[in-house]
Amino acid sequence: MSGKLLEMKGVTKRFPGVYALKGVDFELEIGEVHALLGENGAGKSTLMKILNGIYSIDEGNIFINRNEVQIHGVKDAQKYGISIIHQEISLVPYLSIAENIYLGRESVTKTGFIDQKTMYENAQKLLNDFDLGLSADTTVNKLNVAQQQMIEIIKAVSFHSKIIVMDEPTSSLTEKEVDFLFKTIRNLKEQGVGIVYISHRMNELFEITDRITVMRDGTYIGTVITKDTTNEKLISMMVGRELTNYYVRDFSVSDECVLKVSNLTKKGVIENTSFELRKGEILGFSGLVGAGRSELMKCIFGLDSFEQGEIFVKGNKVTIKNPNDAIKNKIAYVTENRKEEGLFLIQSVQYNVTIKILDEFMKFFRVNSKVENMETNNYIKELSIKTPSPNQEVKNLSGGNQQKVLISRWLATKPQVLILDEPTRGVDVGAKAEIYSIMNQLVKEGVSIIMISSELPEVINMSDRVAVMCKGKIQKILTKDSFNQETIMHYATGGN
Template identity: 80%
Template sequence: MSDKLLEMSGVSKRFPGVYALKGANFELKSGEVHALLGENGAGKSTLMKILGGIYSIDEGKIFIEGRECQIQGVKDAQKYGISLIHQEISLVPYLSIAENIYLGREPLAKTGFIDKKTMFGQAQQFLDEFDLGLSANTLIHQLNVAQQQMVEIIKAVSFQAKIIVMDEPTSSLTDKEVEFLFQTIRSLKAQGVGIIYISHRMNELFEITDRITIMRDGTYIGTVQTKETTQEELIGMMVGRELTNYYVREFLPPGECVLQVRNLSRKGVLENASFELMKGEILGFSGLVGAGRSELMKCIFGLDSFEQGEVLINGEKVQIKNPNDAIKHGIAYVTENRKEEGLFLIQSVQYNITIKILHEFIKFFRVRSKYENTQTNHYIHELSIKTPGPDQEVRNLSGGNQQKVLISRWLATKPKVLILDEPTRGVDVGAKAEIYSIMNRLVKEGVSIIMVSSDLPEVINMSNRVAVMYKGRIQTILPKDRFSQEAIMHFATGGN
């Protein structure tokens, strides 16, 4: 690794009611992968948005290759060779790959019109260099998530970026796709590009990064060499305490059957899916991307229809045609895509928590505001939601706190069956432990939980039983004494 490429010194940023950053420091060398680690709300994204020109800086200095820079907008950041790849892919779905790569900076012909031949030719050259096997004419919505992620990286490279920020780049990728991404990162390193890597997946940090900087509560905690640290040390620096009980779970004998799903089928998606859920248990659902886990949950909750099969609650067949039917029968569903399918981002924390229980505090055009406030404050306290107050807009919260707001909304409905789809995706270790503790408390109180998760240690440590899906079928349901990553992957890849 050569000279210092970037230095951010004493950076502070204040939003109404809260300091997001207080004197934060960060540096990056050429040809280095430098991880930025911290709990949700630690200030990582705010620091990177300042670097990318999305937020203005209140205090502090930014140096690029030793020269102080004033970054007052996204175009300034691009001028200095800085490119951000956000956790939520921000491509235009009905434009081609080439049009997305050059959006807003299309090459022009002498006539003043867009030079499409040059644009598509250059885009194709990038695609061929990365060996993606894609045509530059392909529309974005025809690509899978991993391919879209690679287009984002190519877009960053096409700017001739010297500094690339990757925010949770593997959150929706399979292991094979992650390995391809890592090969790309190593190739960029060899070209002298500096990469800032934000992830909560510790195993990734130890595989791909050179150094790790830890932040907590908007402040700089320290920087360590990846080869010289341990996961325990990193967690301690992140949360300011030792997490002795990471997976919080007490296994009690489950009760009677509360939910039965029999032979649920939907052409091309589900095939004779059957399982039972017992009172006070966590039934894990595992499988590779595209196995049909989320699709099965959406059918049970009434978001999608199914062609045959039946759902029984406490032994009685029920008709669930929409989510309201599911809620009436005591079923709640926390979607995996909280921003697109779950939260009202421009509404307040209180609005998001209480939206499903409006009938409880609105009677004959009278609003029982005190009761609504009590419910909101109860869940803010119970789930340790970090927010300046119940009126804060949800879009201003960190990812982990947004997730806890969404869980609070469904807990407010007092469900008997709680479906959690990827409940800790994009959530830091401290918030994960809190969510596990909430789940443990709920099952002790008699709530039954279905947990869909791609995190095998999470599935193994939190579940009473694990249903493994493959191509729309439930291959097997494993009891706890047969849990292992090898056994789950055997069935997840089609093994009998």
């Protein structure tokens, strides 16, 4: 099968104070997987939200099967066979899996009532087809992030759409689930479905896509055939320059212990866990989804309680019952779920950066705006946050720039221990390199970092040591000269 399924020509979109898109072209063939690649803020998600009717188009034209169409809302997009899987999960937490899959298009009986039996049977068949081992009547809030992401994918497939947009679909998936997703994508291709695939994981693009279109700063840069290009070529197109020294590390760690966790236990979650963190070290935490890495860090930071165990900071036993206790002990935590647990989305960049250190700018109950502005602008510059001004609402920034705002907030507290939970999830290669450089500079200055990451190349290249967790336990702590992908996965899957 071949032929033009979708054409977007000269698409332009403006937001207050900024051009999000400027005359962008994009096309999709029948049965093609076409990647959209670009740094955060390049306009990829904006372009796809226009296609899905979430944003209105200011200028340009959209053609489906060579016929020009007007998309004024999500219903229009569905009418034309378009579905989108968003980067941020948008399921209703207190509804069942079946109710989420068929929300707004429930089966009804002849008498006009919702046909629960048929709806649940159809949903269960979809779940069984994907071999998830889940029941259709399970409420979504009982699922982990990876399972919720798979439900989003199943929901999109259930529309029988001819165009499916996948925005960072693997960001929360395990290797097994990624393999299954790719198998699903190949099956959809054989049925003539066109897939727009947005991802920062370059290895995925070379495995699953046919063509790649690169965007930069809201403009179209070019389209290449995947098998005819290289990593280096794509990165150069994305950032406008060659990107060298991608992983930046100077390995020099002292023997001084700054954080010691002893026999920490949270029933059913963490079991008898102990480790030490040294000054100027990056201690990587690896493991499969559900291994207990984030849960362990939330206990250390005071977000969750634990039944037994002790925490020592620089040799002194400390009691941490809440995040304020952790902050007083110079511990900071950048959560993996920036939108629900980290950011104030309707507040400005400046508000989000300085909220934890506001008392530094206060005098006689008044804020010294000049000093606060200087502090904010310093982090905007240091982390290359793309924003029209410090007063821009964070919800209007791209996902990667939101992540950099959240990191800035905790750097502003001048921590001695910085916990980074998936610090580069949803972040482009240019921004990743900047974050790695910042991490390296921090450890050179004596800050100690705990980094949870699902990306093994990131763990291997940035860590001094790696703690591998499995089922709530630290299975093994590996030194720099003894870890590689095979060794880490051996212990992550329960190996001795």
